[in-house]
Structures are given as C-alpha cells and as structure tokens.
Amino acid sequence: MLSKPETRAYREQLLAALNRLDDQRADLKVEALRALGGDASGGLSNVPLHPADLGSQSSEEDVMLGLLENEEQLIAEVRAALDRLERGAFGRCEACDRPIARKRLHVLPYARHCTSCARIVQHETAPR
Numbered sequence: 001m002l003s004k005p006e007t008r009a010y011r012e013q014l015l016a017a018l019n020r021l022d023d024q025r026a027d028l029k030v031e032a033l034r035a036l037g038g039d040a041s042g043g044l045s046n047v048p049l050h051p052a053d054l055g056s057q058s059s060e061e062d063v064m065l066g067l068l069e070n071e072e073q074l075i076a077e078v079r080a081a082l083d084r085l086e087r088g089a090f091g092r093c094e095a096c097d098r099p100i101a102r103k104r105l106h107v108l109p110y111a112r113h114c115t116s117c118a119r120i121v122q123h124e125t126a127p128r
C-alpha cells in the first residue's frame with residue numbers, strides 16, 4: 001500500500017508525464033500533417049491516427065504515424081496508471097498481484113507489471 005505522500009508524488013509524476021506527452025503529441029500531429037501534405041492551419045483534430053486507416057504510405061509518414069501511435073499508447077498507459085492510483089491498485093502487478101518494485105515505479109510510474117511479468121508480457125507481445 002502506498003502512503004499518502006507517495007501517492008501524491010506518483011500522481012504529480014504521472015500528471016507531469018501526461019502534460020509532456022500531450023505536448024509531444026501535439027507537435028507530432030503538426031509534423032504528421034505536414035508529412036501527409038495536410039494544412040496545419042486547418043486544426044489538428046482531423047489527423048488520422050491509425051496507420052491502417054491510411055492505406056499505403058511513404059516510409060517517412062509511416063515513421064511519423066508510428067511515433068504518434070506510440071505517443072497515444074503512452075498517454076493511455078499514464079491515464080490508466082492515474083486511474084489505478086485513484087482506485088488504490090497502483091503499484092501492484094496486474095498479472096501476479098505482487099507489489100511492483102519502487103525502483104521500477106520510479107523509472108516507469110505507469111508500469112502495469114512487475115519486472116518478471118513484464119519480461120513475459122513483452123516477450124508475448126514482441127514489437128513488430
């Protein structure tokens with residue numbers, strides 16, 4: 001169980017990460033729009049977010065959209081971690097229910113799994 005100061009510290013860390021990721025995502029969207037030949041002044045909300053929606057793309061666009069997708073995923077992870085924090089489930093491994101090492105949480109506050117489970121999960125969902 002996390003102490004109150006710890007909870008507060010992790011919340012601040014996660015919110016800071018969320019802000020940073022949001023900024024990066026906004027930048028990436030501008031870049032992606034440019035790569036796709038769109039009009040950056042037309043607003044950012046109309047950027048297609050999923051490469052699958054776009055058909056064939058040049059590799060530069062693929063890279064850009066890959067980055068954007070990573071960013072979206074990270075933001076979702078941070079949001080989920082904040083949610084776990086509010087529910088009191090933060091810091092516990094979703095797979096084995098054991099506490100996640102503080103050292104790991106310090107580096108990766110949105111970690112869902114302890115180190116050993118993460119190794120298994122990452123192995124199962126190996127990057128493309």
Ligand SMILES: [Zn+2]
Pocket residue numbers: 093094095096097098113114115116117118
């Ligand atoms: Zn575990």
